[in-house]
Amino acid sequence: MRFVLRLLMMIAVALVVGFGLSYYALTDGRLFGAVQLGPWTAWPDIGSPQPNPYTRGHITREAALQLGQSEGLTFIANQDSDGAALDLRCSYRLDGRVPVSTFWTLEAIDPVTWANLSAPGTDAAMRSSEIVRVDNAMLIHVGTRLRPLNWLELTGTGPFSLVMTLYDTTALLGFSSSDTVMPSITSEGCS
Template sequence: MRFVLRLLMSIVVALCVGFGLSYYALTDGRLFGAVTLGPWTTWPDIGAPAPNPYTNGHIAREAAFQLGRSEGLRFVATTDSDGAPLDLSCSYRLDGHVPVSTFWTLVAVDGDWVNLAAPGTDAALRSSEVIRTEDGAMRVHVGTQLRPGTWMELAGSGPFSLALTLYDTTALSSFASANTTMPSIAREACS
């Protein structure tokens, strides 16, 4: 009788762990196939001709148009550099260098990927519009409250994500992956 109970318990534990890891891999899956650089996460195999199974699951779950590997790479941040979730009641400052690319865009989206740009403003901030520091780094303020310098005005309330899309980039390619750095995201003020 003990053997049967232990066998049943082992099967239940195995099923729970298996289904739990499968659910995690398909919903978040940052441990499987994703690359995280500070608060930024990307799936570099998304544009590959034969992506790994975890990336395939992520693509199917997201059901969004994806760029090919040679076209670009999208990084998404849902937290600031300290690990706190991004919230529209706060303002944020992005500082640092963006990986080498021909062009990049920055957008803010909600959980349903609806753009949060304030009415009457551009839907995305483009690399050609950013004021740079003396060393070529960018400094961008993001939020609902006006800030000096380059400011991306948002509207709405609640949590949001930032999506930085690099076009024609060498980021995370085999010869440039060690030098890939992303901008930091610092919380400034909350209302």
């Protein structure tokens, strides 16, 4: 009888650990297939002809169209550089440089429905060709309150995610991947 109870307990533990790690790999995945650069996360194998099994599972779970590896790379941030979740009650500042790419876009989305959160009557995304640069560096304000220079105007309440898509980029490919940096996301205050 003891043997049967121990066997059932071992099977239960194996199932919980197995399903738990599988769920983690498909939802967060930073230990398995994703790359974390500050608050930004990307899956560099998404566009490859033979992605690893964790990336393949992530693609299936997200059910979103993905760019090919030679077309571009998408980075998603759900939190600021201090680790606090992005919230529409707050304003944020993106500082720094973007990895070398021909073109990039920045948009804010609802993390559950993937709906775009830009204010009505504004562009759905900010483009690299529209950015005013200060000393060749990028400075973008994101939020619902009016800000000077580059401002991605949002609407709504609750959490949100920032999505930066780099087109025709060498980020995370080859020799320069260790030098890849993404802009920092700093909170400028909440209402």
